[in-house]
Amino acid sequence: MKGVLYLEDGTVYQGKGFGKKGTSVGELVFNTSITGYQEILTDPSYAGQIITMTYPLIGNYGVNSAENESSKIYAKGFVTKAIEQKPSNYMSEQTLEEMLKNMGVVGVCDVDTRSITKKIRNEGALKCVISNEELSLEVLQKILRKEQLKEDWMKEVGTQKVFHIPGIGPKIAVMDFGIKRNILNNLKYRNCDITVFPYNTSYEEIMNINPEGVLLSNGPGNPEAATEAVETVRKIIKKVPTFGICMGHQVLALAVGGKTYKMKYGHRGGNHGVYDIKRDRAYITSQNHGYSVDRESVEACGMEITHINLNDDTVEGMKHKELPVFSVQFHPEGAPGPTDSTYLFDQFIDQLKEEKKCQ
Template sequence: MKAFLILEDGNVFTGTSIGAQKEVISEIVFNTSMTGYLEVLTDPSYAGQAVVMTYPLIGNYGICNEDMESLKPWPDAYIVRELSRIPSNFRSEDSIQNFLEKYEIPGIAGIDTRALTKILREKGTMNGMITTNEDYDLNEIIPKLKEYIAVSVVEKVTCKEKRILKGAGLNVALMDFGAKDNIAQSLNRRGCNVTVYPALTTADEIMKSNPDGIMLSNGPGDPKECKSIINEIKKLYQSDIPIFAICLGHQLMALATGADTHKMKYGHRGGNHPVKDLETNRVYISSQNHGYVVDVEGLDSNIAVPAFVNVNDGTNEGLKYKNKNIFTVQFHPEACPGPQDSGYLFDRFIEMMEGSK
């Protein structure tokens, strides 16, 4: 069946319908990863977005449920050049087409994703519609696209009640703003007893559990929308509990301490972003998924200083807080994009917790 991707600037791409056959309006973003499409699909940070995969062939190694980063996929839609119908992998349990249908994710294949990505890079992230209706009316659709805003996405993706990954070591409270499963698992593999809390849990409840450390997770959407969460993080900041924050958690901590954030032109989404640790001058290849960034120009150096920087565009990739056991990063240390990735940051967090006991 024919499908159409209509962008708010009036560009239209014609391809083939994949996954669920339903109409959807969403923010269109692109991911440059060559592998890891299942991890992308099941990353809650993509809630409220339709994902364009720049790598031309998607689905060739099938679906392995063990690799999922959450219980279900979160993007509104999926956009690819070519969808592999016959996966080849001894671990494969299903095809990506069946996976998209099962979870009612619509999509489009057979379009020029390179041309689409160039438009998004040059003009910036924009909204779009995927439809199978051949009688679409641009004059009617484009105003709807320009009006669309994804709201309350953190509340949509967070867990509904707290859960525990048992361990014999340090007790970590993980605030779930849309956490990838491997964050809790990375702590648990290091012996930590991890309690995962819903996003709207109060700071008082967290502190009453007397954790050795607090983890603020990744998540979707505009960080400035999370006003009640930011107020609770302000209270956590006033405590002496060690805190490590990733992605959205990094942005929320910055906002809670008086810094500002802004939306990027087209964001960082992929598995090949170089970041420099400003303390060691060592560069790491990182996995990233964010459309907002912390403004370092207005950063109060008495509160925090830049700890990591993006080598490509110079944007902030992490902060170290003064006179506090707090550090935050914009990228994903729980992912493994390079042979020597940034998983050591979890070890640094554990050393910080041990040092503060």
């Protein structure tokens, strides 16, 4: 079947369709990872987006149930140069196309993904309609104009009820804005006793479990739309050591009184260089975000910048000058991508132990 991308500026890319037969609207973004397409697709942070992979061959090692970062795909569409239908890997359980069909995701391949990526880099992330239903361009244009992009996906993609993962270590409360499983796995690996709370959980309910630490998870959308969470976090950081990752980093910035802004095309991939100022060391990191923290605004609110992006000098990490609170914009758990920065989970646990000694 035929496939098409129709961009809000009128640009059209025609190729072949795969995955679920259908039509959907989303924000067109690109990811520079060479592997890890399954983890990327099942990362809730991609809710509402149409993902273009810059690496040309996707699907060559298939998919398996062990690599999912959540129970479903929240992305609106998937774009590749080529899609492999005969994967080769001992863990493969099905093809990528079969996964997309089962999870209801529209795909388009055999298009110039290099051209798409250059357009996004030049013009910024674009609203787009993806279809493999052989609809006319006039119909696609009407669909694109009619549908509005959402900014508050973090209110939908996380857990809808509290759940507990028992452990013999520190008691951690997790605010779920769309958490990846490997973040929880890193806490479980460190024997943490974990309670995961929905996005809109009140400060009082979280504090009822007497947490030793709070983790603010990753998630999709505009952090300024997370108004309830910002108010809750504003109270939490005055009482409990807190660690924010990605969306959690941005929510923390707003909670201390700082600002965030939408980037031109964001950071998405597994090869982003980040400089750890205190360690005087660079790390290659996994990233997925379209918003960033305004440096001057958080520095004026008592935050110290700990990490910066080596490509564009944007804020990649910060800590409070007085409170046991810190955060990073990148993904220390990787999945996909390097795990060089998993030391941050150990730093969080060590911080909890120090706070406990001081009490």
